[in-house]
Amino acid sequence: MPDFTRWPSFPFEGDMRVKKLAPPVEVEPPRSGEDGSDCVACGTSDDAYIWVSERWRVRAMDRPTGLPMVLILECRSHLDLGDLPNLLAAELGVMTVRLERAIRSLDGVARVHVNRWGDGSAHLHMWFLARPYGRLQLRGTFLSLWDDILPVIPEHTWRENLALVAAWLADFGGKAIAEPAHIAWESPSIYNVPGTGAQEDREEGRRPATLGDVQEDAVPADSRVRHNDDPSAGSAPGSGPLVDPTAPQAEDAESDSAPARSSVLGTANSDSDPTVGLSAGKGFVGTGVLSTGAGGVAAGAGEPES
Numbered sequence: 086m087p088d089f090t091r092w093p094s095f096p097f098e099g100d101m102r103v104k105k106l107a108p109p110v111e112v113e114p115p116r117s118g119e120d121g122s123d124c125v126a127c128g129t130s131d132d133a134y135i136w137v138s139e140r141w142r143v144r145a146m147d148r149p150t151g152l153p154m155v156l157i158l159e160c161r162s163h164l165d166l167g168d169l170p171n172l173l174a175a176e177l178g179v180m181t182v183r184l185e186r187a188i189r190s191l192d193g194v195a196r197v198h199v200n201r202w203g204d205g206s207a208h209l210h211m212w213f214l215a216r217p218y219g220r221l222q223l224r225g226t227f228l229s230l231w232d233d234i235l236p237v238i239p240e241h242t243w244r245e246n247l248a249l250v251a252a253w254l255a256d257f258g259g260k261a262i263a264e265p266a267h268i269a270w271e272s273p274s275i276y277n278v279p280g281t282g283a284q285e286d287r288e289e290g291r292r293p294a295t296l297g298d299v300q301e302d303a304v305p306a307d308s309r310v311r312h313n314d315d316p317s318a319g320s321a322p323g324s325g326p327l328v329d330p331t332a333p334q335a336e337d338a339e340s341d342s343a344p345a346r347s348s349v350l351g352t353a354n355s356d357s358d359p360t361v362g363l364s365a366g367k368g369f370v371g372t373g374v375l376s377t378g379a380g381g382v383a384a385g386a387g388e389p390e391s
Contacts, residue, residue: 118206121163126208131262136251138259140173141180143251145263149243151235153230154188154215156250165209166201181211187253188215191246195219198228 118124131137134144135156142159158180160173185197195218201211204254213234216223223231244265251261 103222116203117205118163119207121207124206126159126210135247135263136254136259141259143184143254145247149238149240150232151237152215152232153191153217153238154213154243154246154250155232156188156213158211158213160209163208165203166209169209178210183226183254183257186211186305187250188213190253190351191215191249193218196224200229237269281371293380350369358388371380 118126121127126264129144129278130321132143136143142155144159145160146155160177162173164173183200185199188194188197194215196216198214198216200209200214202211212229214228245264247263248261248265249317251263255261
């Protein structure tokens with residue numbers, strides 16, 4: 086016999102004593118859901134489970150715990166272990182092996198403890214507890230107690246593990262209910278607005294007042310503008326030649342019968358159609374090649390400028 090008097094004292098005051106064993110009762114109290122009318126498992130929908138099939142369901146805790154994974158295997162029928170018919174009894178062995186393999190396939194899991202107590206609920210339920218790899222102190226029958234002591238694992242890791250186990254089981258049949266955690270997209274609450282050109286406006290993020298402020302603050306993509314087909318030709322923006330609409334236009338060199346060009350490129354002769362082109366006394370605004378006139382700016386066909 087060891088000499089307990091030589092053991093070091095515990096780091097707490099008082100004596101540690103084993104709880105006194107209570108005397109046995111004559112009639113044990115009924116378990117939860119004994120008659121099936123108030124059975125929690127039978128009244129729970131499939132949405133609360135991570136995987137379901139025609140005769141079996143797997144559920145998890147309502148929140149992550151200290152162990153990498155804690156799952157419960159249940160049969161749909163309100164039966165206890167000793168009440169299973171041969172078909173369900175055979176499937177229970179297959180489901181136990183299959184679920185153990187699925188949990189053991191997770192990263193950081195060394196062993197999977199399978200337990201069945203049955204003192205709390207009359208509906209058959211098997212516990213599957215994953216022991217973390219390398220945690221030798223958690224080996225043995227006290228793994229379920231360590232689950233309440235260890236730090237809680239991150240929720241996103243827990244949800245990913247649930248989805249992996251559900252998908253692993255679904256490969257052999259049934260339906261996976263658990264899904265991996267979705268990416269939480271977050272948009273900034275403050276947007277920086279381009280300033281009006283001044284350094285202090287850009288720093289403060291004030292909006293431009295007019296379109297001219299935006300154009301003034303914009304940086305041109307190309308600092309040289311080509312005015313002919315020569316790749317090396319170009320000039321600074323705004324320095325290109327302007328077309329005089331009152332100057333006589335030369336005829337096409339390739340055809341003697343070509344009509345005279347309009348003062349606006351790409352349009353018909355203004356003499357044949359007074360609504361198209363540029364007149365000497367009126368200005369037109371449109372789109373295309375810009376040219377200057379006596380009364381304004383013209384660009385192809387357009388509307389009179391008010």
